[in-house]
Amino acid sequence: MHSELATLINNAVSGANASVVNPPEDGAGDSSILVDASKIYEVCEFLKTNDKYPFPALQVISGVDYVEYFEVCYMLASFNLENSYQLILKTQLKERENPELQSVVPVWLAANFQERECYDMIGVKFKDHPDLRRILCPDDWEGFPLRKDYEVQKVY
Numbered sequence: 001m002h003s004e005l006a007t008l009i010n011n012a013v014s015g016a017n018a019s020v021v022n023p024p025e026d027g028a029g030d031s032s033i034l035v036d037a038s039k040i041y042e043v044c045e046f047l048k049t050n051d052k053y054p055f056p057a058l059q060v061i062s063g064v065d066y067v068e069y070f071e072v073c074y075m076l077a078s079f080n081l082e083n084s085y086q087l088i089l090k091t092q093l094k095e096r097e098n099p100e101l102q103s104v105v106p107v108w109l110a111a112n113f114q115e116r117e118c119y120d121m122i123g124v125k126f127k128d129h130p131d132l133r134r135i136l137c138p139d140d141w142e143g144f145p146l147r148k149d150y151e152v153q154k155v156y
Contacts, residue, residue, distance in 0.1 A: 063122035
């Protein structure tokens, strides 16, 4: 399914550069699809509504700090009674100082609090988010706790 879906994405969204990322040889992890960060909104719109593999449900958005780049992962699902399936959609942000990605809240309302959490923990800003502010840490918290370069405050 992943190869076919990557092809569908590339045909529908110019510049998405969708490619399948297979798990390492040890078998740990799941296959995913990696897309260009500048096209994340268009890809998500397509995935929600395409005829062959629609993904009406956003389950999770998570962010990962890999030092060289940030990765934002979208776990999508279709709970169709005849054929249910899931997808991990990934994008990478090379900008360390001000990582920014288009919000997908207009596509899935479930993205609202999940994008806020990703912002609060990793520092990824979501453009056009309706209410991007901290959700877990206090408003005056310094830094982003899940970044590899995070330094714990001595005094709060």
